[in-house]
Amino acid sequence: MTNVYQEHGAAQEAHAGEFDLGEMLGHHILNSTEYELPFIGPVHLPHWPELAVGGLTIDVSPTKHVILLLLGAVITAAFSILAGQRVARAAAGRAPSGLANAIEAVVVYFCDDLCKGYIGHGYQRFVPLVLTLFFFILTMNLLGLVPWGGSATGNIVVTGTLALVTFVVVEVSGFLSLGFRGYLRTIFFVPPGVTGAMKYVVLAVMTPVEFMGKFLKPFALAIRLFANMTAGHVLIFSVLGFIFLFGNYAYIRWLIAAGSYGLVSAILLLEVLIAFIQAYVFAMLTAAFIGLIRHPH
Secondary structure (H helix, E strand, C coil): CHHHHHHHHHHHHHCCCCCCHHHHHHHHHCCCCEEEECCCEEEECCCCCCEEECCEEECCCCCHHHHHHHHHHHHHHHHHHHHHHHHHHHHCCCCCCHHHHHHHHHHHHHHHHHHHHHHCCCHHHHHHHHHHHHHHHHHHHHHCCCCCCCCHHHCHHHHHHHHHHHHHHHHHHHHHHHHHHHHHHCCCCCCCCCCCHHHHHHHHHHHHHHHHHHHHHHHHHHHHHHHHHHHHHHHHHHHHHHHHHCCCCCCCHHHHHHHHHHHHHHHHHHHHHHHHHHHHHHHHHHHHHHHHHHCCC
16 A cells, blocks of 8 residues: 555656546556656666667667566575475475465476376476466566566566567477477377368368467467456556545545555455466466467377
């Protein structure tokens, strides 16, 4: 709640004391060159010299979402190392407990059920990728629900990059598993049993569909995660905005405030569930896409 009032204050300063709901939403959701620190306020991030690549100039200066990505990576690595150490102790005769036990249960499920079921033979080499995607996306989603945080997964560039990683892994693993001719059949597709002139008709119809499908799968991954996380934050801050929009009405402002906080509390609980679901869906579909291209049957 403290974060909400800080962002509300920033919006008021920009509009000379007038509350602007759009400004508050943008301040929380959009990327920026400053980061809100606890009890300090907004801190401007350093600007680095632009990187020249060919005829292009790329701004590599850190932003709010870059800081959140790095923070999410550190948290994910720390929990993984801690859980790994406790599991290693379990091998020596001491059973893991608490958080380490929960993480071990998730790892076992992803390894023995999800990856084995969706990918099939040779699934072991893809388990680290699927687990990393799940825990990293989950951490990023949850960071958007804490004060002074923000959801980098509400940035289409971030979700698009994660989907690009999936796309590269899927296509490369398919090429290595099927060989050159087998990989071409995933594009120039003819269903078994189709012969004669109909074979060429089906080939003309299915080839562009299969080719576009290779790019639509990661595109759907990126849009699904981005849209769900962004929609949740927009809904939360829109409901909270009622407090400021109706703050001048003395007789109903306390009723509006109580109703807004109650509704937002329920939405936040739902958002925690959605954070887990979206991380799971992204990891699960990644495993499914790998299995589909490696084993076309």
